[in-house]
Amino acid sequence: MEIWAKSGSKYRQSTVIGQGSKNAALPLIIASIFTARISVLRNVPSELEDVRAVIRSLEWLGVTVKRTNNALSIDASTLGRSDLPPRLSSASRYSLLFLGGVVARCGVAKVGPPGGCQFGKDRGFDFHQLVLEQLGCELRKEGECLIGRLTKQRGVVA
Known part of the structure; x- marks a missing residue:
């Protein structure tokens, strides 16, 4: 996972490798709503019901979530609820x-x-x-x- 941090007027980028577990993925998926930027998470066990439940919640809130294999692209700029x-x-x-x-x-x-x-x-x-x-x-x-x-x-x- 790449992480962008803002320092003054500049953004810094870094990448974090997650272990691919549900308990590691869920807080990161939910944290994506803190920003109006697109978050890309890889190695997400998207077939698990808890992960699907959190994605349904994001979609209810108006967030756009695209799934490709075990990667999620989360665009929280569309948050509307x-x-x-x-x-x-x-x-x-x-x-x-x-x-x-x-x-x-x-x-x-x-x-x-x-x-x-x-x-x-x-x-x-x-x-x-x-x-x-x-x-x-x-x-x-x-x-x-x-x-x-x-x-x-x-x-x-x-």
Whole structure:
């Protein structure tokens, strides 16, 4: 995977070789929504249901995803929605990871419960909540959904 980083007005490019596992691929697929550029991921196990579920979620959000063998070309410049309904979010425990990218791009995001679990019950989300809040995202629960809203974007030094 090639990674572009912006430093001042210039972009830098690098390549990362992933191991091709589902657990390595899913966060990278979801991270592609942070940018309005095209992301190309290779060695993605796209035949796995969790990967397909995350791709369906991206497509729901308006992101264009093209599959060629085990490569994905993800164009997130077409992101047009900020909600991930329970029928999509409950298909993968990774759906909570959509909050950061969608809030960063749209200012607000709404996701249903991940993996069919209730927030804070079987699978806690306090780590995600802590990180998002430190970056300026206000979180609240509304019914079974979690809503994130960017109040004041800021960087955090760990």
